[in-house]
Amino acid sequence: MRITCPLCGERDRREFYYKGAAVALDRPEPDAGGDAWQDHVFLRDNPAGETRDLWYHADGCGSWIVVTRDTVSHAVLETRLAGEAGA
């Protein structure tokens, strides 16, 4: 699997750290309550198909990247800097 960093171009998957589903970008308010926080921290849609997840270009430019990806085929469909993707 190769991931295209918006700044560095196409790179090997080894350069990236996988954080998880891009729900990390939609952080609830501190007082949103237990259900909202459980949703955010633990519960996942976990789709078999297109998903959005968050990767960190650890061995590259240090960008956080939102990767739109197919979990069945491993195809990378789109990559955007997390800051531009609406963080």
Next chain:
Amino acid sequence: MRFSGLRVLTEGLTGNRGWTAHWRDPEPKPAYDIVIIGGGGHGLATAYYLAREHGLRNIAVLEKGYLGGGNVGRNTTIVRANYGLPGNSEFYSHSLTLWEGLEQELNFNVMHSQRGVINLFHSDGQRDAYARRGNAMVNQGDDAILLDRDGVRRLAPYLDFDNGRFPVYGGLYHPRGGTARHDAVAWSYARGADQRGVDLIQNCEVTGIDIQNGKVTGVQTSRGAIRAGKVGIVVAGRSSQVAAMAGMRLPIESHVLQAFVTEGLKPVIDTVVTFGMGHFYISQSDKGGLVFGGDIDMYASYAARGNLPAVEHVMEAGMALMPMIGKARVLRSWGGIMDMSPDGSPVIDRTGIEGLYLNCGWCYGGFKAVPGSGHCFAHLLATGRPHAAAAQFRLDRFRTGAGIMDEEGTGAQHNLH
């Protein structure tokens, strides 16, 4: 049909013409008392124990493919009870006890071989951690022996004891651990369940779960609607999809785990060995292939194949631990889909929907759990109360924060196990 030495001999002398099918292939009935979704090891074991322990008969197991065609036939076949935390500890101990009586009980040779498991350590700190784990195992009533270098050398002389980076300091030895023939485990439970009247229905994919007024009433399938008093979801690898049919989101992220097997070799590794400084574990099958694996690929995936970085890590770790395997040729590799939970431990629990029960989150440790999981899930389905050995496998532990079982001590987050 019962297996016996005499029967095998007689059949062998008469052309093996007397063997019959091990289970029926019934049409689904319109209604059952209990429907189990998932005909893998855990689902089949659940059905078997529902019939055997609780005397229930009107049960169906629905399998979208063929029985045992999923992870129960794709794993590295290791059976052990070497967990350290309350919750996991009593459960895997319970499961191992069931393993030890399995072949006689089911009249089936599952080739359960208690050849021992050695977890190697490579530093003083790791020795302390394994000493602690060993004490937890002994306190649970299981067996654990802390071996020094010479002790490990007597059991596994082929290791690279003086490796420049990762010298072997010793190992935690679990003699009752070992391996079993994975397919036979699924088949034996299927046969046992079928003999007790359970309908095993293959090529029957569940497409919907019917819920009325907060109570489950049945399932929709590719072979028509089936009414049910109770429904158990036992589909690790696809738990999120099936739970979504009941409107639930689970604390599960699916990951791919790869495994490898070499060409058949003469007997060389007669225990299970795990490396302490990289993700690598190995045993030798009775057919002679070295069966080994490592860590998950570490990104959400439903592909039954992984990527090369994980392959490279496994091969490097293997070469660091036992350079002799560099001469063996890898025959094939494959991937299976793991239900990864945030703390690395499973769920056997009720749901917020009456009559709907959930068994999921086995991460990369589901095979050894098959008897215990089936036994405890059957108890929950039949009585409505959790079995004592699985009482900690609660679905709400992430919501409440109470009873998190993070065996690795890395934190209860999705990307850390």
